[in-house]
Amino acid sequence: SQTIHQWPATLVQPVGSPLSLECTVEGTSNPNLYWYRQAAGRGLQLLFYSVGIGQISSEVPQNLSASRPQDRQFILSSKKLLLSDSGFYLCAWSVLLGPNEQFFGPGTRLTVL
Amino acid sequence: DAKTTQPPSMDCAEGRAANLPCNHSTISGNEYVYWYRQIHSQGPQYIIHGLKNNETNEMASLIITEDRKSSTLILPHATLRDTAVYYCIVRGGTPLVFGKGTRLSVIA
16 A cells, blocks of 8 residues: 655754755655645645656745655755745645545644744 | 635534535536545545546545536535545646635534
């Protein structure tokens, strides 16, 4: 069966520090991968998605970047965190980009102080 | 992509059916209707999706009107664990984009 992992589960970082969140998927090949962010009291915002190694689509211009160095690994990064980067970061995967189920990871709760 | 409209909140008595409406009047022919839910501090969970026929699975039923301009998610016997934010999403071949959803509170 397929599983999706995210780490760390929680993170507290000072403003201006770098960030690296990792997401890995097991049990499937060539998944589509997604990063979402949910700010406190707000909806889920799609940040990036990837249909293959090295292929990244950005949905919203921001202080973050994403990379896919391996087929089942998706990394979210920032060189300098802002207060507004605080939120709940969710990674997801799907078999297809089209009409099919997206499976979400457990999330990383980031607090920038 | 078509926009969806959902009520911000609803209450449902435990054991009764919860009927969650969604309007998507601008849906196009190749777009599906998806339903997800998010329990507090967890990632969204897939519930069901459909194109034009009604669908049923172990979690819920999805009723889509004949003109496809609206749909209803039915939880046949709501329990306290069904308290969550429910998202109706209309999408074709692109990633899912979540709106504000409906906050369903199941009351004992």
